Amino acid sequence: MKLLAFFLAIFLSCFPLWISAQGFKLPSEQKLQKIKFELVNNLMLIPIEINGSDLTFVLDSGVSKPILFNLAEQDSVQINNVSEVTILGLGGGEPIKALSSTGNAFKLGKAKNYNQDMYVVLDKGINFSTSLGVPVHGIMGYDLFRDFIVEINYSAKNIKLHNPNLYEDKPDKKAQILPLTVESRKSYVKATVLSEDSADIPVKLLVDTGSSDALWLFHQPEKGLEIPHKNYEDYLGRGLSGDIFGKRSKVNGIRIGDFELKDAKAAFPYRESIGFLQNYGDRSGSLGGEILRRFNMVFDYSRGTLKLKKNGNFKAPFQYNLAGIELQHNGLRYIAERIANSNGIVQQKKGSFGNVQILLENKTRLSLVPEIVVSSIRSGSPAAEAGLKEGDVILAVNGKRIHKYKIQEILKMLNEKEGKRIRVLIERYNRDLLFTFVLKKVF
Template identity: 60%
Template sequence: MRRLQWKKWAVAALWLAGVSPMFSQHYALGSGETSTRKIRFELINNLMVIPLEVNGASLNFILDTGVSKPILFNLADQDSIELKNVSKITIRGLGEGPPMEALRSSGNTFRINRMVNPGQELYVVLDREMNFTPSLGFPVHGIIGYDLFRDFVVEINYNRKFLRFHAPEAYRHKARKGEATFPLEVEQRKAFLSAYVVVEGRQEVPVKLLMDSGSSDALWLFPDPEKGLMVPEKHYEEYLGKGLSGIIYGKRTQIEQVRIGEFVLHDAKAAFPHMESFWQAADLGDRSGSAGGELLKRFNMVVNYPAGELTLSPNAYFDEPFQFNLAGIELEHAGVRYIAQRISDSRGFVRDDTDTFGNVQIMVGNQTKLSLVPEIVVSAIRVGSPAEEVGLREGDVVLAVNGRPVHRYKLQEVLQMINDRKGKRVRLLIERYNRDLMFSFVLRELFE
């Protein structure tokens, strides 16, 4: 199966070859007497995307608790961005490929709202393949984690989509009903939490999980028969993501439950990555896997690196079923296309507020509107899936899902329509070689 983009983030771990640590200043809350700052984020495919300025350039970063230093990529759409004190380095990360060349830059000014770090170190990946914007349907230029969390007590409200940064010395926690506080281990600039999993009806197995908000997946577990972490009989092979050193494959499955303290999540989506992808990693020690965004978003939380504590409170996402790719296809934005619409109002164009992406419009003879919208294409198909069985192909342009034109919806909404629930019939209108074709298939249970 060929992949055209990074479906899921798998860059949580970053190792530097031949690089000595550099001094990096800390963030300050900014002017004024306030001891907190509130920032809104976009929740896209289980990932928190925040606005951030790098030396005055406005960019979008994913907030990733699993990354040690900020990583910058996908700068092609920027007119210019200044980077200070630049040198070449070699970086290694997850994946089975060789290390890659990158840039290291120090002394950069990062600004988030009014929080400022005037001496931020960062790394720049120059590979154009490292671009998540097509698969997210939203421009993303980098990831940031530890250097932001280390300075504050960070309140994450997935429900209302905001972050609140508190000065540790002034923070006073207000206990809420139903919440619980757990130890948070911070090792090598990464945070870990303890949990328990039940796989195929066996006894609970204690696991140490990397807290990885930069992964859109739910749960990764490292195979370990001695601990009782064995791949369930019902599973399928799937592309899990791409690390800085190559592609990561693994076995997708479902496990009975995940328990954090008294909080229990049933029928959880899980993956067992092939461990060859971790060959370049430092000693994994007693780590058992990772908890990603699809699991973490089920809690509002207070992440307190300075005190080594994590407070969790179940939110409205807690009881939602985990999302599987029932259809077996992946989508991405691939350029733009014009769509033509007749205008019935002879007085002229009336704006269609449901046309989410049609922000470039041309009037033709006061009768037709041409709108420039993103083109959504099939970027990958799982072998043996309903989509493959009916003949869908990579590169097919998706025009409509069950009669609804896709240009009216965000990319993640289109994916949700296609993978709504088992037993649903999905009809896709496709353009292939300038021909419109209709494909129909029924979503079925993956693990029957």
């Protein structure tokens, strides 16, 4: 099962187009800054202030410079010193136009950088909020990992930005320290893939907290990295330059240091979807959030180390999209509900899509809620065979009206377990239709 319908492939890589003196700093006497994050589909969403505006970014260790997008959900954001540039990222499309901006004030608590560079993407199509179900305004990574020793606790859902000059590493017998290589503003670790014939294949993997997937591998027969026989074609996500497609499968295992995960979910992106990489060099793929969340970790770019310790997620099963449905928000819709008492007021909650309620005549509540639609369906999947179509508006799953749930919770309902019978009520061309299907293994 995949908890995010529209896989958020934020492997958004771009070429650094400038070099300027900048850096995050804490007050000289402060040892660390602790930041709480929201974990949505294996992605860490952190609060950040940019030029006085409060925004939400994905902490993405796979991106070299902050990228600001989805400006439509923010009343105003000041952007300093702009010029037009071209950015090329993952996806089968062409490079996109963007703005480069310098001299911006970034704040995460008391961690501040008053001279931060960033990219600004104005294309409205680059918007991951609709698939995550919460507003997301951008991504950032390298600048924080460069300037701090970054401790990520997936269990407690917090990040600690340690002042490198005051950091004291605490010995932990249950943790392991691995070499970490930083190249072109990105970090890599060495691991071992266990293939179908149980052969050990050494690989070098990008450590990418901005990917919600588990493991991406490049098809490299010369290294022994073949696509397993049991696989299916799938939409893997969207990059800056378009959609990403490939084969989804699993490998016998992945070994990182002394830690081994068996039957690890893996995807093999088509080369044309990641063509901007040109030459893979000695890189064999990427480690994403579905694997990384199984550890608490400490990144130390300055010393070239990554400290890993298993957490309570380590033995959790890998999640597959058993139903074959991809979902996303598609604007807002009204629903009417009978209620016992009201006083004719209007209520609104912040921080989500819609959630406006109008109470009428002590009888009816009109609520403006997100409209959740089927964005795509995997060919041959249970949902496709049952007759569901792209564009269908989801109203209820197994008798539960979905407007009360987050999009990730709805996806969990749709992909609960093999053999589960799923009933989906949808609206299509102003008609309510009920579809039923049984979840099947994908392999």
